[in-house]
Amino acid sequence: MAAGVLVVAGCLSPLLLGGLSSLLGELVPDDRARAFSFDAGTYGAAGIVGPALAAIVAGWAGAGWSMLALGGFVALGAGLFLTLPVPRRPAPVQRLRVRPLAGFAVMVRRRPLGAVTLASSVHMLGFGALPLAAAAIATTAGRPALTGLVLSALACGGLLGSVLCTRLPVVHRRPEPAVLVCCAAMAVPFLLTALGPPVWALLVLFALAGLFTGPVSVAVFTTRDREAPPELRTQVFTLGAGFKVTAASAGAAVGGLLASHPPAVLLSAIAGCQLLGAVLGALVLRTRNRPPRGAEGGATPGIRPSGSRSSTGAARWSSS
Template identity: 55%
Template sequence: MGFVLARYVGTAVCARLADEGARVAVLLLAIERTGRPGTGGLLVAALMVPHVLAAPIVGALADVVRRRRLFYLAIFVAYAALLAGVTPLVGRNAPAAAAMLLVAGCGAPLLIGGLTSLLGELVRDTAAPDAGAARRLQRAFGLDVSSYSMAGIGGPALAAALAVVIGAAWALVALAGLVVLGGLLLATLPLRTRATAARMADPLAGLRLMVRDRELGAVTLGSVLKETGIGALPVVAALLAVRAGDTAYTGVVLSVAAAGGLAGSLLTTVFPIRRRSPLVVVVLGAAGTGLTFLLLAVVPHGWPALVLFAVAGALGAPLVVAVFAVRDRAAPPELRTQVFTLGAGLKVTGAALGAAVAGLAAPAGAVVLLLGIAGCQLLAVLATLLVGRVTLARREPESIVS
């Protein structure tokens, strides 16, 4: 199982590094050619908006195709081709560039939630079904969460570094090559070929399942509200940098938070959380993150603040592992990928909404935004408790992965 999991993590890191980095590379390329950050922002939005709109459809397709490796590889290659192909259009034909990025964004959910949906099958098919299978699956989810953290740290930094060395256009081409590399690694994974192609599920079936299954609905709503608050973090970091008189402080804050997330995911991998309901993990994770941001409103800069940003990042890791575990348990085979891609798409949309609101509220200052982030964590706690109240009342405590 170890070698299979290593290849999976390599696939995930390549795909997610490129996805995170592409947003920065597109922005830098637009600024380089037009001098207008607003144009770059609109192009980045074009790449991100389809996440939630296309997620149910691309997930439903992945759930019914016979040759999933070929389907995933085709999406990876198409995404890479669109990223590379958009470079001559940015700054010269904005509508065409936006249209191309919209199409690319339709495949992005498969690079995020779609990959995670494969883990249950890969772990169960490559390990004996013994008492340790659940622990191995949780460790696999922990490693998967670490790939998001690595992408959060390395993607923007890689894009910026490549843009300085070879230019923003070639940086985008290089990131496209990274997606192709991820696709080649994915092609080596032992994914079963289905005997026959199934009938495609209703694209809204995954959403209906989230409404019907209280536990799944609770952790999904809680994680989306939590991520909506975290989406404001780049704006907060920029405001703190202005206050400190050091533009580099923006990157420091974001890197420290992402590094905390990486440390938290690795700790969760080494020391799996057991005997705790996923709902409890989500509630405690959001509550701890909210408290951390309340403290940051009091101490918003300096070394104590950086430590708190790292703690906030670390507290998010067990929460995400718990959400993955609930999706894995609740989604039937015919809806599995759709549930994972839709959940990921909703989180991306929540983060984008948080960033947009933070941008509009930026004149109010960093402290107000920090309190707003903390408020979103409180909303996540309340929503998880309210939606999941029947689950908490009727179910016995169980491990995150069962």
């Protein structure tokens, strides 16, 4: 029963993570860069406050009440969402029928979008194993509380990185290189943590690694917003979030298989995922851009106006 509920929750998480972010372009059309930076920052803040709140409530009233409290915050978030002034879609977009895999086709055909999606997914493959790596570090050091400290340092770094993005225009002007550079740079502190530094240095290195996660998230959001056609924006954001959630889950599974090894093995594997993501993303960026299927000028794959019997005359879009 519990496993089934978790599966349902997992199916909804991409829409929650990606679908909401896709609305920022409509909610804050004149300041998207700052909006995406603050949106990424909320993930960092939630990564700090959520686990801390769950631990406090669990210690005070038990695990059951902790789950109820977290569920209550989810319900509160749903209620707040209803207050958002989401504008009406233009009539032409409302009349479009979008096929389920149209967003994936756009990711394949749009080189920048495919590059950041692949790079960020492989990046999350490594991050999925981070809780296990933190637990292994704490066990080796004989300090159970170190698990929470390590993850909190990572989340604090991510929050700071997101805030700094409001002052770093290069992340918004050149988002694809920003993703690749930050993924590659993130591998350095993880490799240094594998050397077994003192606790204070360990926390600093994890915070430094987290610092790069903020620009990665902001740059990914920016690329999705620029490259996805308006009628496919929500689907592209949701699919991208789904890939990252799935990759993180796979990373946790692989991390479990490596849990019996020293922490340095897990940390090196996490660093390797960051480098691999940067390399794969760079390779995708270097490939020739595939034109959309259809006439010159390109019809968006998988989209056609309601009532049309063919893909001719489909909604068109231009690359940004």
